Amino acid sequence: MEKFFDQVDKLGPDFKTRLSDAIQLESVVTKVEEKKEMAESLKKQLSEFGANAQLYDPKDGLPPIVYAHYNTDQHDTKKTILVYGHYDVQPAGDGWSPDIPPFQLTEGERKDKKPCYFGRGSTDDKSPVLAWLNMLQAHKAARVAVPVNIRFLFEGMEESGSKGLPNFIKNTDEGKALFANVDAACISDNYWLGAGKPCLTYGLRGIAYFKATVTARQNPLHSGIYGGTVYEPLTDLITLLSKLVDNKGNIKVPGMLDDVPPVTEEEKKGYECIDFQMSDLEAAIGNKSYIYDDRIETLQHRWRWPSLSIHGIFGADSSAESTTAIAPEVTAKFSIRTVPNMKTDKIKNQVTKYLTEEFKKLNSKSQLTIDMTENGEYWVTDSKHKNFEAGKQATQTIWGVRPDLTREGGSIPVALDIQEGLGKDSQGNQKSLMLLPIGTALDGAHGPDENIPIKNYTKGTKLLGAYLHHFANAN
Amino acid sequence: MEKFFDQVDKLGPDFKTRLSDAIQLESVVTKVEEKKEMAESLKKQLSEFGANAQLYDPKDGLPPIVYAHYNTDQHDTKKTILVYGHYDVQPAGDGWSPDIPPFQLTEGERKDKKPCYFGRGSTDDKSPVLAWLNMLQAHKAARVAVPVNIRFLFEGMEESGSKGLPNFIKNTDEGKALFANVDAACISDNYWLGAGKPCLTYGLRGIAYFKATVTARQNPLHSGIYGGTVYEPLTDLITLLSKLVDNKGNIKVPGMLDDVPPVTEEEKKGYECIDFQMSDLEAAIGNKSYIYDDRIETLQHRWRWPSLSIHGIFGADSSAESTTAIAPEVTAKFSIRTVPNMKTDKIKNQVTKYLTEEFKKLNSKSQLTIDMTENGEYWVTDSKHKNFEAGKQATQTIWGVRPDLTREGGSIPVALDIQEGLGKDSQGNQKSLMLLPIGTALDGAHGPDENIPIKNYTKGTKLLGAYLHHFANAN
Numbered sequence: 041m042e043k044f045f046d047q048v049d050k051l052g053p054d055f056k057t058r059l060s061d062a063i064q065l066e067s068v069v070t071k072v073e074e075k076k077e078m079a080e081s082l083k084k085q086l087s088e089f090g091a092n093a094q095l096y097d098p099k100d101g102l103p104p105i106v107y108a109h110y111n112t113d114q115h116d117t118k119k120t121i122l123v124y125g126h127y128d129v130q131p132a133g134d135g136w137s138p139d140i141p142p143f144q145l146t147e148g149e150r151k152d153k154k155p156c157y158f159g160r161g162s163t164d165d166k167s168p169v170l171a172w173l174n175m176l177q178a179h180k181a182a183r184v185a186v187p188v189n190i191r192f193l194f195e196g197m198e199e200s201g202s203k204g205l206p207n208f209i210k211n212t213d214e215g216k217a218l219f220a221n222v223d224a225a226c227i228s229d230n231y232w233l234g235a236g237k238p239c240l241t242y243g244l245r246g247i248a249y250f251k252a253t254v255t256a257r258q259n260p261l262h263s264g265i266y267g268g269t270v271y272e273p274l275t276d277l278i279t280l281l282s283k284l285v286d287n288k289g290n291i292k293v294p295g296m297l298d299d300v301p302p303v304t305e306e307e308k309k310g311y312e313c314i315d316f317q318m319s320d321l322e323a324a325i326g327n328k329s330y331i332y333d334d335r336i337e338t339l340q341h342r343w344r345w346p347s348l349s350i351h352g353i354f355g356a357d358s359s360a361e362s363t364t365a366i367a368p369e370v371t372a373k374f375s376i377r378t379v380p381n382m383k384t385d386k387i388k389n390q391v392t393k394y395l396t397e398e399f400k401k402l403n404s405k406s407q408l409t410i411d412m413t414e415n416g417e418y419w420v421t422d423s424k425h426k427n428f429e430a431g432k433q434a435t436q437t438i439w440g441v442r443p444d445l446t447r448e449g450g451s452i453p454v455a456l457d458i459q460e461g462l463g464k465d466s467q468g469n470q471k472s473l474m475l476l477p478i479g480t481a482l483d484g485a486h487g488p489d490e491n492i493p494i495k496n497y498t499k500g501t502k503l504l505g506a507y508l509h510h511f512a513n514a515n
Numbered sequence: 516m517e518k519f520f521d522q523v524d525k526l527g528p529d530f531k532t533r534l535s536d537a538i539q540l541e542s543v544v545t546k547v548e549e550k551k552e553m554a555e556s557l558k559k560q561l562s563e564f565g566a567n568a569q570l571y572d573p574k575d576g577l578p579p580i581v582y583a584h585y586n587t588d589q590h591d592t593k594k595t596i597l598v599y600g601h602y603d604v605q606p607a608g609d610g611w612s613p614d615i616p617p618f619q620l621t622e623g624e625r626k627d628k629k630p631c632y633f634g635r636g637s638t639d640d641k642s643p644v645l646a647w648l649n650m651l652q653a654h655k656a657a658r659v660a661v662p663v664n665i666r667f668l669f670e671g672m673e674e675s676g677s678k679g680l681p682n683f684i685k686n687t688d689e690g691k692a693l694f695a696n697v698d699a700a701c702i703s704d705n706y707w708l709g710a711g712k713p714c715l716t717y718g719l720r721g722i723a724y725f726k727a728t729v730t731a732r733q734n735p736l737h738s739g740i741y742g743g744t745v746y747e748p749l750t751d752l753i754t755l756l757s758k759l760v761d762n763k764g765n766i767k768v769p770g771m772l773d774d775v776p777p778v779t780e781e782e783k784k785g786y787e788c789i790d791f792q793m794s795d796l797e798a799a800i801g802n803k804s805y806i807y808d809d810r811i812e813t814l815q816h817r818w819r820w821p822s823l824s825i826h827g828i829f830g831a832d833s834s835a836e837s838t839t840a841i842a843p844e845v846t847a848k849f850s851i852r853t854v855p856n857m858k859t860d861k862i863k864n865q866v867t868k869y870l871t872e873e874f875k876k877l878n879s880k881s882q883l884t885i886d887m888t889e890n891g892e893y894w895v896t897d898s899k900h901k902n903f904e905a906g907k908q909a910t911q912t913i914w915g916v917r918p919d920l921t922r923e924g925g926s927i928p929v930a931l932d933i934q935e936g937l938g939k940d941s942q943g944n945q946k947s948l949m950l951l952p953i954g955t956a957l958d959g960a961h962g963p964d965e966n967i968p969i970k971n972y973t974k975g976t977k978l979l980g981a982y983l984h985h986f987a988n989a990n
Contacts, residue, residue, distance in 0.1 A: 245739060249837050256804040262961075264720060264925025267852050268764045268822030269796070269813050271804045275762045275825060282757035287750045287879050289743045321744070329731040329746045329880045338744050347743030349841055350750060350831075357826055357848070358833035362724050362889050364850055366824055373832070375839055377742050404762050405804045414837050450739025 041437070041509050047178040048501050055174045055497065056157070058085075060145035062166045063159035067103075067196065068131045075103035075196045078127045082106045082169070082194055089176035091192065096214050098204035103128070103196035105208050107218050110176070110190040119512055120189040122218070122225040123504075124458055125169035126198030129161035135488035147494075152235055152482055156491040163483035163492040167500065168228035169194055171478060174501040175508075187512035191218050195454075198229070202454045209461040219461045224427040224511065225473045227455065228504065233446050235482040235493075237315040238439050238503075240431045241475035243343065243447030244455055246378035246418035248387045252280065252395060253355075253371040256406040260365040271405050273370045274356050280408070281372055283398050285348040288331055289341060291376070293394045296346060299381040303340065311336045314444045324481065343447035346382060350374040377449060384415035416453040426514045427472035434506035438499050448475075478503060516912070516984050522653040523976050530649045530972065531632070533560075535620035537641045538634035542578075542671060543606045550578035550671045553602045557581045557644070557669055564651035566667065571689050573679035578603070578671035580683050582693050585651070585665040594987055595664040597693070597700040598979075599933055600644035601673035604636035610963035622969075627710055627957055631966040638958035638967040642975065643703035644669055646953060649976040650983075662987035666693050670929075673704070677929045684936040694936045699902040699986065700948045702930065703979065708921050710957040710968075712790040713914050713978075715906045716950035718818065718922030719930055721853035721893035723862045727755065727870060728830075728846040731881040735840040746880050748845045749831050755883070756847055758873050760823040763806055764816065766851070768869045771821060774856040778815065786811045789919045799956060818922035821857060825849040852924060859890035891928040901989045902947035909981035913974050923950075953978060 048055075067078040079095055086093035086108045093108035106127070111118060132142035140146050146158040157167075172192065179186050197203045208215040232239050254273040261270060285291050318335050322328055332338045341347065355370035357363045376387055392410045399408040422428075423445045435443040455473060462471035478500025484490045523530075542553040554570055561568035561583045568583035581602070586593060607617035615621050621633040632642075647667065654661045672678045683690040707714050729748040736745060760766050793810050797803055807813045816822065830845035832838045851862055867885045874883040897903075898920045910918040930948060937946035953975025959965045 247739070247839075249839075251837075257801045259801060261800060262925060263822070263824040263826070263850060264722070264852060265817065265923070266800065267824045267850075267924060268816040268820055269805055269807060269924075270800060271762055271806060272824060274827070275760060278753055278756045278825065279762065281753045285750060287746055287754065287877055325736060325741065325745060326732045326734060330744055331746060332744060341743040342740065345743055347738070349738040349742045349747060349839070350753065351738070351838055351840060352749070352831035352833050352842070353828055354833045354835050356828065356833075358829045358831075359827070360829050360846070362726075362848065362850075363826055364722075364724075364824070365826060367827070371835070373837065375738060375742075375837075377739060402762055448739070449742060449744075450737060 041506055043182040044178050044184050044505050045502055047182040048174065048498060051174065051178055051181065052498060054177065055170070055501065056145070058170050058173065059157060059162065059167060059497065062170060063145045063161055064143055066143050067128050067161070069128065069200050072101065072103060075128060079104040079106050079196060082127060085173050086192060089173065089180055091176070093192070094214070096208060096212070098208060100204070102204040105205065106192065106194040107214060108192040110192065111186060112189065118187065118189050119223045120191065120221055121508060121511060122191040122193060122222045122462070123172055124193045124225065124227045124454070125172065125229060126165045126195050127169055128196040128199050129164065129166065130199055130486050132160055133488060137489055140489055150482070150491050154493040154495070156493045157497065158489055158491040160490055162490050163479035164485035164490065165198070165229045167492045167497050168478055171228070171497065171501040171504050175505040178501065178505065186508065188508050191222060193218060198454065202457070205454060206457045209457055222462055222471065224471055225458055225462055226476050226507065227458065227473065228476050228478055229452070230448060230475050230477045231483060231485065232477055232480045233314065233316050233444060234320045235480040237441060237444055238435045239444040239446040239477065240423065240428055240435070241446050241448055241477065242423035242428065243420035244418060244452055245343070245449050246382070246384060246416050247375055247414070247451040248378060248384040248412055249375045249414040250391060251371050251373055251411050251413050252277065253369060253409045254406050255369040257368045259368055261368070263364045263366050266366060270366065272366050273406050274367055276399070276402055276404050276406055277353065277370050277372055279402060280395055280398055281350055284350065284374065289347055291346060291348045293391055295390050300345065300379055301381070303344070310445065311339050314339060314446065342449040344379050346379055347377045348374060377451070378418050380418055380420050382418065384412065384417060388412040416451050417456060419455045419459065420447070421459070421473060425472040427474045427511065430507050430511035430514055431474050431476050433510040434503050437506045438503045476504070476507060516981060518657040519653050519659050519980050520977055522657040523649065523973060526649065526653055526656060527973060529652065530645070530976065531620070533645050533648065534632060534637065534642060534972065537645060538620045538636055539618055541618050542603050542636070544603065544675050547576065547578060550603060554579040554581050554671060557602060560648050561667060564648065564655055566651070568667070569689070571683060571687065573683060575679070577679040580680065581667065581669040582689060583667040585667065586661060586663070593662065593664050594698045595666065595696055596983060596986060597666040597668060597697045597937070598647055599668045599700065599702045599929070600647065600704060601640045601670050602644055603671040603674050604639065604641065605674055605961050607635050608963060612964055615964050625957070625966050629968040629970070631968045632972065633964055633966040635965055637965050638954035639960035639965065640673070640704045642967045642972050643953055646703065646972065646976040646979050650980040653976065653980065661983065663983050666697060668693060673929065677932070680929060681932045684932055697937060697946065699946055700933055700937055701951050701982065702933065702948065703951050703953055704927070705923055705950050705952045706958060706960065707952055707955045708789065708791050708919060709795045710955040712916060712919055713910045714919040714921040714952065715898065715903055715910070716921050716923055716952065717898035717903065718895035719893060719927055720818070720924050721857070721859060721891050722850055722889065722926040723853060723859040723887055724850045724889040725866060726846050726848055726886050726888050727752065728844060728884045729881050730844040732843045734843055736843070738839045738841050741841060745841065747841050748881050749842055751874070751877055751879050751881055752828065752845050752847055754877060755870055755873055756825055759825065759849060764822055766821060766823045768866055770865050775820065775854055776856070778819070785920065786814050789814060789921065795956070817924040819854050821854055822852045823849060852926065853893050855893055855895050857893065859887065859892060863887040891926050892931060894930045894934065895922070896934070896948060900947040902949045902986065905982050905986035905989055906949050906951050908985040909978050912981045913978045951979070951982060
């Protein structure tokens with residue numbers, strides 16, 4: 041691996057140019073042409089480094105899926121890893137510093153003093169995607185063989201719910217061929233828990249998204265004329281919402297914790313060694329407006345307990361003006377983050393039953409409807425699998441520490457799709473998917489001044505290569 | 516009066532043209548030039564009929580106040596009535612029928628089969644304003660002397676809180692002169708309780724408008740990462756809002772009814788003779804989503820009990836999209852309609868104290884702020900005053916019935932300003948203000964397809980004239 045590492049260090053300027061070119065392509069959701077150009081560029085570069093790269097057109101105006109087979113002729117002698125990334129980015133949004141143009145690579149220093157590359161997509165997810173290319177380039181330059189077969193899968197719709205990707209994986213010849221005979225998979229598209237210590241991620245919460253609508257009539261009414269004499273949907277909706285969760289995060293819907301196992305002693309120990317302090321949370325949210333003062337309780341409530349957030353209400357006037365209407369129909373949006381072994385189908389029934397019963401108690405003349413409009417299951421995998429062991433060894437090799445084993449509070453539905461695409465091995469065990477982030481919690485993904493520490497980009501390239509070597513050498 | 520009535524019948528086409536011209540002038544809040552033109556037109560017409568009409572410029576970009584003295588040389592021999600109206604109108608808004616252009620008079624038939632004139636401002640408040648002019652014209656044509664001195668006051672900011680008018684009344688020489696030696700006042704700017712029976716209005720509810728804000732931090736957070744570990748302002752706000760009012764309209768803020776006197780037997784009898792059926796309410800709101808099945812309870816809760824309505828929330832995402840942020844700061848808007856003898860200052864203290872206490876119980880790390888952003892007191896006057904007796908006689912003369920004596924649930928702050936401007940008579944009694952509507956509850960004021968029945972426009976012109984004659988003849 042040393043020769044490979046040396047080349048990574050030498051190729052720094054190339055890697056910077058590669059990232060700079062990629063950031064300049066505004067591959068945001070609305071820009072179909074830029075997305076196509078980005079996909080073409082990835083295909084071209086993969087081909088240059090010896091991969092058999094293709095574009096798949098998912099139709100319906102969706103951008104191409106880039107897929108590639110690398111070392112395809114060495115199937116019998118080498119293991120096969122599938123890697124996933126996405127080349128689409130969030131829109132720039134507001135709040136960028138005046139000297140940091142969102143769609144241009146700017147080298148600078150970020151708040152925690154780390155030298156970094158600024159630019160939209162720098163950490164989410166262009167650097168990780170390009171780090172895989174860098175890794176190929178460095179191997180080529182070092183004349184070191186990449187020790188595994190690789191299947192590349194880069195999509196352009198991740199920021200819009202990965203539309204089209206599940207169909208590609210499950211139902212197309214190209215997708216099935218890409219997942220055939222894969223031994224394990226690796227996604228580099230999340231972040232360290234803080235900015236100091238690397239991690240491997242083995243779990244995500246799921247999500248059940250609800251809309252609850254209370255309807256009294258068709259038209260708004262004047263509160264002066266009708267106030268006090270008619271049912272007001274917003275009053276009923278607020279009463280219902282007040283019964284969902286308390287401000288300490290306790291979900292009041294009965295049965296919500298029925299399927300969540302208690303914390304075991306072993307699990308507790310796992311939290312103790314995680315590099316996470318309450319000051320990290322304070323830095324991230326801007327003050328101490330958190331519920332638990334204890335770092336382990338905080339981690340547990342982020343990763344392994346469900347949460348319920350009310351996101352907003354529509355139908356009532358949401359301007360800052362002093363308007364006086366009685367809204368005829370109002371809808372609340374709320375979501376429940378799910379954890380093992382909750383199932384969103386059951387959650388849907390529990391929430392619907394509970395709210396329906398509570399609404400009946402109100403004896404209102406309005407009508408209530410409840411929909412679970414979106415859902416995705418939690419994902420947790422075995423963090424002792426040899427796939428993760430390779431990740432641990434690689435982290436030790438590159439960063440000199442054992443990585444934290446983390447879960448995430450958020451939901452990445454594509455993880456489940458990829459795990460399903462992998463299927464089971466010949467012994468009937470689920471093939472392993474690992475999340476191997478190279479960026480940090482302070483990179484500002486989705487926000488203004490998005491960046492990646494230069495060190496993380498370079499060492500990240502080494503890390504992905506080292507992971508492949510360690511996986512190749514594992515028994 | 517018969518000669519005057521005959522001329523009103525003959526001048527129908529003139530009155531229609533007058534209204535048509537006025538509707539064509541889009542005197543909405545944003546159109547300063549159109550408002551000026553409308554004011555000029557009123558001044559010109561008042562002058563033609565012999566009034567000494569002027570425009571007052573309130574400065575600050577506000578439209579002119581039209582004021583006029585009529586019969587100014589007959590001060591010692593005739594009583595003096597002040598009349599108020601407004602020439603500004605609501606914006607057209609959505610929902611107009613394709614064959615009814617908002618800013619053009621369209622003659623047609625409305626839902627209850629009454630022949631009517633459609634157009635924005637037809638009932639609110641251009642027809643009433645023009646009915647005063649029609650009345651002058653018909654007297655002139657009939658060569659009948661108008662039996663009282665009249666002071667005209669027409670403003671162009673009523674739909675925007677009558678900005679500038681209180682200052683004109685209280686602090687300007689022109690305003691003081693206009694109100695000097697006035698015996699009583701009449702506003703024609705509200706509506707019958709239904710569409711069948713005329714009314715005189717002697718009371719309005721007041722309003723105390725509140726904004727309550729819960730703040731946790733500066734930036735939105737991702738509910739996946741932070742849900743379950745941080746305080747969510749919307750959860751706290753919803754809990755607070757759920758403690759304000761129940762869905763039967765009972766206000767939960769302690770002390771709210773302390774100053775509201777119980778219903779007397781005499782008052783009860785007053786409600787019994789009011790022409791109002793539950794079917795009227797059903798027709799107005801579109802279905803039976805009302806709280807009280809009893810018509811008298813309904814009227815009482817519209818007129819003489821306070822109500823509390825929650826109008827909306829801002830700060831949280833109010834789109835219909837399935838967004839997942841935790842809002843950092845959210846504000847609720849709610850208002851309390853006040854009745855005798857509630858005072859908004861006291862209401863402010865009661866609401867603030869109650870919500871502050873309830874918020875403390877939540878033991879939240881967020882902050883609560885409460886503001887009463889707008890307020891106006893209730894208005895109730897003596898419906899047996901000779902001003903009202905003149906209104907009753909006029910209604911009997913024109914419509915052949917005794918009018919209902921109504922109050923309104925809504926608030927018209929200018930009524931209080933005018934009453935204050937009137938001041939007291941030589942015996943120290945408050946001079947009387949009467950609301951004398953000519954339009955009906957089904958005219959669609961502020962809504963699409965606004966209209967006024969042609970009969971109401973014509974008979975309304977007679978009614979205003981008859982009122983002046985009866986007042987002139989009263990002892």
